[in-house]
Amino acid sequence: GAGVSQSPSNKVTEKGKDVELRCDPISGHTALYWYRQSLGQGLEFLIYFQGNSAPDKSGLPSDRFSAERTGGSVSTLTIQRTQQEDSAVYLCASSQGATTAKEQFFGPGTRLTVL
Amino acid sequence: RKEVEQDPGPFNVPEGATVAFNCTYSNSASQSFFWYRQDCRKEPKLLMSVYSSGNEDGRFTAQLNRASQYISLLIRDSKLSDSATYLCVVSRKNTGRRALTFGSGTRLQVQP
Numbered sequence: 427g428a429g430v431s432q433s434p435s436n437k438v439t440e441k442g443k444d445v446e447l448r449c450d451p452i453s454g455h456t457a458l459y460w461y462r463q464s465l466g467q468g469l470e471f472l473i474y475f476q477g478n479s480a481p482d483k484s485g486l487p488s489d490r491f492s493a494e495r496t497g498g499s500v501s502t503l504t505i506q507r508t509q510q511e512d513s514a515v516y517l518c519a520s521s522q523g524a525t526t527a528k529e530q531f532f533g534p535g536t537r538l539t540v541l
Numbered sequence: 542r543k544e545v546e547q548d549p550g551p552f553n554v555p556e557g558a559t560v561a562f563n564c565t566y567s568n569s570a571s572q573s574f575f576w577y578r579q580d581c582r583k584e585p586k587l588l589m590s591v592y593s594s595g596n597e598d599g600r601f602t603a604q605l606n607r608a609s610q611y612i613s614l615l616i617r618d619s620k621l622s623d624s625a626t627y628l629c630v631v632s633r634k635n636t637g638r639r640a641l642t643f644g645s646g647t648r649l650q651v652q653p
Contacts, residue, residue: 468628469643519586
C-alpha cells in the first residue's frame with residue numbers, strides 16, 4: 427500500500443512569503459505528526475493530531491506556524507511570513523493507534539529554502 | 542541539557558566490525574524507547590523498539606538501562622549498508638501526547 431506522501435518535495439521561497447506544505451498519511455492512521463529537521467540536526471517536534479482530539483501544538487516555534495487536518499486525513503502545515511531560519515526539511519509521520527509507542531511512518535519530507 | 546543525547550560521531554568502522562552506540566535520556570518518566578535509522582537525505586525508519594529485557598534482531602541488539610537512563614545499540618558484523626545515522630527516540634508517556642523526543646543521531650560509516 428501507499429506510504430506517507432508529502433508535497434511539494436522542494437520549495438524555494440522568498441523571505442516574507444507564506445508557504446503551505448501538504449501531508450497525506452497512510453490510510454487508516456489516526457495519528458499524524460509534523461517535525462522539522464535542520465541540516466545535521468535531529469528532528470524537532472512541531473505538532474501532533476490524534477483523531478478528533480484537539481491537536482497538540484506545543485512544538486510550534488512561533489505564531490507564524492499553523493497546521494490543520496481536514497477530515498482526519500490530509501494535513502497542511504502553513505508558515506506565514508517565512509524567515510531564513512525556517513529553512514529545513516519538514517517531515518510528516520503517521521501511526522496507528524492512540525499512543526506514541528506505535529511505529530511512526532515518515533514521508534519523504536519537504537525541503538524548504540527561504541532566500 | 543538535551544532530553545535525549547547521543548554522540549554525533551562519526552563512527553568509522555571496517556566491514557565486519559562490531560560497533561556500539563549509547564544514548565542517554567534525562568526524563569525518568571520515559572517509558573518507550575526506539576532506534577530509528579536515517580539514510581542520507583532520506584526519512585527516518587524504525588529499526589527496532591527497545592524492551593526492558595533487551596532484544597535482538599539479527600545482527601542488532603538493543604539494551605535499556607533504566608537505572609542509568611541509557612539505551613544502547615550494538616551492531617555485529619557491520620555491513621556497508623549499515624552506513625547511516627542512528628536516531629535514539631524516547632517516549633515520555635504512553636498517552637499519545639507529544640511525547641516522542643528524537644536525539645540528534647549518531648552517524649555510522651562502514652568502510653570496505
